Amino acid sequence: MGRSATILWALAGLAALVAPAVVDERQVFVLMSVLVLAVFATSFNILLGYTGLVSFAHAAYYGIGAYTVALLAFHFGASPLAGLVLAPFVAAAAAFVTGLVAFRATRLYFALLTLALGQLFFLIAFQWRSVTQGDDGIHGIVLPPFLDPTTTRYYFVLALAAAALVAMGLIMRSPFGATLRAIRENRDRTGFLGIKVSRYELASFTLGGGFAGYAGAMYAIFDRQAFPQLLEWTTSAEPIYVTLIGGLSSFAGPVVGAVVFGLLEDWITRNTEYWRALLGVVLLLIILFLPGGIVEGVKRLVALATGRRLQKGPSAGDVELEEPEAQVSTAGRAS
Amino acid sequence: MDAQAFLLQLLTGLSRAAILFIVAAGLSLVFGALRIVNVAHGSFFMVGAFVAATIMRSVEGLAGLLLAIVAAAAVVAALATFVEVAVLRRLYASEHLLQLLGTFAFVLVFADLVQFFWGAQPRRVVQPEPVGGSVAFGGIIFPKYSLFLIGVALLLALVLWALMTRTSLGRDIRAAVSDPEMLRMVGVDVSLLFTVVFALGGALAAIGGVLVAPQSTARLGMDIDIIVESFAVVIIGGLGSLVGTAIGALLVGLTFTFGIYFYPEAALGIVFVVLIAVLMWRPHGLYGVPER
Numbered sequence: 001m002g003r004s005a006t007i008l009w010a011l012a013g014l015a016a017l018v019a020p021a022v023v024d025e026r027q028v029f030v031l032m033s034v035l036v037l038a039v040f041a042t043s044f045n046i047l048l049g050y051t052g053l054v055s056f057a058h059a060a061y062y063g064i065g066a067y068t069v070a071l072l073a074f075h076f077g078a079s080p081l082a083g084l085v086l087a088p089f090v091a092a093a094a095a096f097v098t099g100l101v102a103f104r105a106t107r108l109y110f111a112l113l114t115l116a117l118g119q120l121f122f123l124i125a126f127q128w129r130s131v132t133q134g135d136d137g138i139h140g141i142v143l144p145p146f147l148d149p150t151t152t153r154y155y156f157v158l159a160l161a162a163a164a165l166v167a168m169g170l171i172m173r174s175p176f177g178a179t180l181r182a183i184r185e186n187r188d189r190t191g192f193l194g195i196k197v198s199r200y201e202l203a204s205f206t207l208g209g210g211f212a213g214y215a216g217a218m219y220a221i222f223d224r225q226a227f228p229q230l231l232e233w234t235t236s237a238e239p240i241y242v243t244l245i246g247g248l249s250s251f252a253g254p255v256v257g258a259v260v261f262g263l264l265e266d267w268i269t270r271n272t273e274y275w276r277a278l279l280g281v282v283l284l285l286i287i288l289f290l291p292g293g294i295v296e297g298v299k300r301l302v303a304l305a306t307g308r309r310l311q312k313g314p315s316a317g318d319v320e321l322e323e324p325e326a327q328v329s330t331a332g333r334a335s
Numbered sequence: 336m337d338a339q340a341f342l343l344q345l346l347t348g349l350s351r352a353a354i355l356f357i358v359a360a361g362l363s364l365v366f367g368a369l370r371i372v373n374v375a376h377g378s379f380f381m382v383g384a385f386v387a388a389t390i391m392r393s394v395e396g397l398a399g400l401l402l403a404i405v406a407a408a409a410v411v412a413a414l415a416t417f418v419e420v421a422v423l424r425r426l427y428a429s430e431h432l433l434q435l436l437g438t439f440a441f442v443l444v445f446a447d448l449v450q451f452f453w454g455a456q457p458r459r460v461v462q463p464e465p466v467g468g469s470v471a472f473g474g475i476i477f478p479k480y481s482l483f484l485i486g487v488a489l490l491l492a493l494v495l496w497a498l499m500t501r502t503s504l505g506r507d508i509r510a511a512v513s514d515p516e517m518l519r520m521v522g523v524d525v526s527l528l529f530t531v532v533f534a535l536g537g538a539l540a541a542i543g544g545v546l547v548a549p550q551s552t553a554r555l556g557m558d559i560d561i562i563v564e565s566f567a568v569v570i571i572g573g574l575g576s577l578v579g580t581a582i583g584a585l586l587v588g589l590t591f592t593f594g595i596y597f598y599p600e601a602a603l604g605i606v607f608v609v610l611i612a613v614l615m616w617r618p619h620g621l622y623g624v625p626e627r
Contacts, residue, residue: 054432101611105618108372108431112570113614116607119563123607127600234559237439244436274451280443287437288425 005252012255016158020151028154032222034262035161036215037242041254042168043211044239049248050172051204052184054111056236057098057118061091061209063125063231065216070138070226071131080141084160084217091213092206094121099205103198115233122231137227141220157222164214169251171207180204241283247293256294336596339475344596345589350481352588353488354547358561359568359580360495361539367575368511368532371423372431374438377562378445379415379537383407383544384553385449388458391549400463400545407545408538414445415537419530427529442558450555457554467549480550487546491539495577508532512575564591567606571613573623582621 016035020028040062047053068090069083098117105113125132132138147153171177182190183197191197220226229235239254246257264282268275290297336344362376387403394402418441426434461467466483469476499505507528510518519525543561544553551557568587572579590609594602613621 048432054435101615104615108574109570109614109618109620109623111431111435112372112566113611115563115566116570116610120604120607120611123601123604127604233563240432240436241439274447276443277447280440280447283436283440283443284422287433287440288422291429291433 009252013162020154025150028150029222030262030266032154032157033219034258035157036218036222037238037262038255038258039161039164039218040212040215041239041242041246041258042165042251043208043215045243045248045251045254046168046172046180046204046208046211048240048243049250049253050177050180050184051201052187053201053205054107054240055102055114055118055205055208056111056233057095057102057114057121058208058212058239059233059235060098060118060121060231061095061212062216062219062235063226063228064091064094064121065213066220066226066230067125067132067138067216068213069217069220070141073141074133074138075131080143080217080221084214084221087217088210088214091216092210095209095212096202096206099202099209103202103205115236118231118233118236122228122233125228125231132228135228137225139225141224141226143221143224147221153222157218160214160218164211165255168211172251176200176203241279243293244283245286245293247295247297249292250295253293253295260294340596342475343477344592346477346481346485348589348592349585350484350550350588351592352584353484354543354550355564355568355588356488356581356584357491357546358540358543359565359572359584360491360577361536361543362565363569363572363575363577363580364495364508364539365533365536366569368508368515369423369427369529371427371434371438372566372574373533373536374435374562375418375441375445376438376536376540376565377558377560378442378449379411379540380544380547380561381449381553381555381558382411382414382445383541384460384548384557385453385458385544386410386541387545387548388453388460388553391460391463395461396463397465400466400549403545404542407541411537411541412534415534416530418537419533423533424526424529442562446555446558453553455555457552458548459552460548462549484546484550491542492577492581499577504531564606567610570620571610573617573620575624576620576622579620579622 016031019031023031040058044055044058047055047058065087068087069080072078072083072086073080098114102110102113102117126135128134143153147156172180179190179195179200182193182195183200187197216226216230219230242257242261243254244257245261246255247253265275265279268278272278286293358376358380361379362373365371365373365376386407387400390403390406391399393399418438422437422441423434426437462480466479469478470482471477497505499509507518507523510523511525511528511532515525518528544557547557564587568583569580570583571586572581572583586609587606590606591602594605598605617623
């Protein structure tokens with residue numbers, strides 16, 4: 001990480017730590033949903049930003065994580081913490097199996113196939129009443145007493161989010177992460193190097209699914225419920241536009257996007273009935289005028305203010321300062 | 336299942352397939368030429384249904400239906416032209432994801448616009464007199480409207496086939512499918528062509544919406560339902576192929592209808608299983624070609 005990035009992360013962490021002291025209880029719940037969304041979106045960016053895969057099944061793994069917590073508590077009276085430990089593995093297993101099917105196809109057909117696979121999981125949650133309670137969902141999951149006070153629960157969720165973000169950050173900076181980026185930049189050439197691209201893609205898909213399941217478990221714990229819509233494909237679109245708002249060419253992008261999106265959504269839904277239209281317009285503006293998202297916009301502003309040119313070459317091993325142009329040009333060729 | 340029930344289900348399945356074909360043909364046409372998967376196609380379908388609800392309440396009978404078809408097609412073609420010129424045109428050079436998201440943003444916008452203009456309540460549409468009610472053949476009673484839908488779909492298939500093979504517009508579209516660069520070089524205004532194709536695709540979705548309204552209702556959420564099913568149709572058939580779309584529509588329509596009859600909870604699930612099986616066997620759909 002660059003020095004300025006370290007400072008920004010530290011400031012964000014500090015803000016997250018002191019937040020419960022300055023906001024009211026309802027807003028603490030909004031912040032918890034932002035934390036969950038940040039982990040969910042970052043897990044998605046492992047596929048999208050790092051490996052160049054567009055999946056519409058990601059909400060399925062998120063929902064599976066939430067249901068792992070909810071079903072264990074509902075049917076066996078297990079502690080949600082046990083569910084939290086299991087959730088990433090259950091979701092990763094589901095992602096691995098669906099990945100085996102979905103990677104039969106490539107690119108666009110891959111994306112559409114994941115849509116069908118994800119909807120299958122949604123339908124199972126929706127229709128299998130005897131197990132999942134169907135459309136009603138499972139509500140009122142009983143938490144361990146120490147998580148009952150909202151503030152404690154907030155710090156618990158914050159710790160979970162921080163742990164996941166650090167873990168994903170480390171994995172993406174490892175040689176494994178570098179290989180994924182190579183695949184995104186040029187799938188064919190990476191293959192010529194003797195790297196088994198399809199295995200890495202499946203590994204990336206499984207890993208992202210696992211962390212999505214973890215995010216889902218976080219959700220089930222903070223909101224104490226699970227319901228079928230968590231798995232629906234429209235939920236899969238959420239990390240996509242969160243990532244887009246923040247910027248998909250950097251590790252911080254989805255986190256920034258989650259904060260902006262979460263707070264904006266809360267504000268807009270309280271002030272107008274027509275929040276979807278507003279969100280749509282915001283998305284269109286970003287797609288048209290700032291495809292690198294907020295992170296790139298800020299970088300441009302900083303470059304403008306300090307009079308320095310925007311750093312063009314990717315700095316060695318640095319996840320933060322990747323060349324945004326490369327993203328666009330790669331993708332342009334893929335069409 | 337006796338013969339009567341079987342024939343009735345078959346007819347219901349075929350009329351479902353008819354609507355799916357009309358809508359998915361537009362999706363497939365747009366993808367073939369523009370290489371864009373238009374998620375907002377379902378929104379065009381929904382707008383069509385609501386326009387029909389408004390018009391057919393004041394104008395009765397077949398005249399109302401015809402007027403609704405013309406009006407819905409015109410309204411949606413105008414909306415589609417705006418979407419293409421204002422947004423999509425700027426995204427042809429960027430990645431699939433941005434194009435997909437650009438159209439998805441319009442799903443959000445159109446959903447709220449429809450709610451703003453027509454409210455959140457579903458609108459019932461009366462089946463116009465000459466094609467409403469039922470007709471008996473050999474002791475078996477069939478709903479007339481289902482037969483009418485099948486007829487309209489066949490007619491539209493014929494019109495589309497003639498358009499694609501017998502007109503200069505169709506020739507240009509087919510050329511754009513295989514090589515838009517070359518087409519530009521021989522002097523065809525490809526930008527204008529893309530706008531026309533996108534508007535035409537949208538109009539097909541709107542016509543589908545008008546036709547479905549008297550059978551079910553015009554309601555919010557129908558945009559998402561139809562787009563998921565249409566995706567299934569074009570993926571099975573292969574994006575960009577009209578013949579594939581027809582076969583995909585038949586497969587999805589019949590699977591869904593008979594699925595509902597035998598396993599009501601799992602009907603849509605069975606459709607997805609069929610879809611996954613087809614893609615495992617042919618990764619580009621039945622009639623699709625690998626992406627260029």
